[in-house]
Amino acid sequence: MKLRPGFVLELAVNFLLPWLAYRLALPHLGETGALIASAVPPVVWSLIELARFRRVDALSMMVVAGIVLSIAAMALGGSPRMLLLRESLVSGMIGVAFLLSLPMRRPLIFYLARASVAREMEGGAARFEALWQERPTLGPALRFMTLVWGVGLTGETALRAWMALTWPIERFLVVSPFIGYAIYGGLMLWTLWYRKSMRSRAETRMPTDGIAG
Template identity: 45%
Template sequence: MIPSARYVLAFVVNVALPALAYRVALPNWGIASALMASGVPLLAWITFDFARFRHFDALSAIVLASVALSLALLTSPAGRWLREAREPLVGGFIGVLFLLSLLVKRPLVFYLARSTLAREREGREREFDEMWLARPALARSIRLMTVVWGIGLVAENAIRVGIVGYVTDHDVDRLSTLVRYGTYAGLTAWTILYRRAYIKNQ
């Protein structure tokens, strides 16, 4: 699969379809059911991907885990503020996981990259494993991407938690959505440009 097609597929599976399912379900079934509906495309994709290609999609698994955590917070006996802040709290937790993964041999971005490359052709993931061991520059670049994404996600969601606490209800959703998509757009653009620069310098 060509790189641009991989990015489009990842966006459709992990962002577009869950968001569509959530929007369709929300007016009729409420927030909890809408969250469960948003997880259906992710679970279906993970199941299909593993059954068809014997491949486990790490990115979809992370997104599905974040949906499950959001649902757990929503249905918990927590206070109103905590329930309203569930999404940025979960996103911030994912960012912390990125940073904590730097303490182990292979950080989270390694597994996300490996999962993506595995779809290109059979054996591509083994080649990536070998490059990780043979090319210190690759390991450094993966760790840098982990740092950037981890800090970016933590900062984004800290801002969004602040929005929930200090901004009027009328503007919360609009500002929170603006911060979220702006952050993801910036991180994605940086990742693409950094990857191109890395490949060019090799």
């Protein structure tokens, strides 16, 4: 992979600028004000990306939810360390939602996968609904994916909560984004591998079926 300028810019916005904003604002605004200032660069970046692509994606939703949680924490007299947990609380709630959907007839991953297939191919949503009915192995596989994502996201929240409550704030700001990206990246890579593995097994069982993913 080549180190693209856009990728370098994204790293700077999400890693360097929040730390720099915190350091510059701390003497003037205190810890709470400095934490709010540290959230400005990634929030502005997300808004710019939203304006460019004209759609609300998962990242934008998490950023907006994080802002709402921050405002709520401030209104309730939240401490600086509680403000550190704003993004983690969002991912934790999503993880809990994944886990709570496991006993349901269709787990949460089903709807995300159907939306993904609908974007990839004409009539993708109907095709995915048909596969859900025709492939008895699809349901357990999607439930397993839901379980993995639920455990991963709630585990990420638990880890970052421990870090936020026990580490110095400056160290948390530097290290926490790397941990979050590592966990999300690991979940995405595992999902791509598992999806490919599912497709290979299906094509092995029914080589003439012509499954398209």
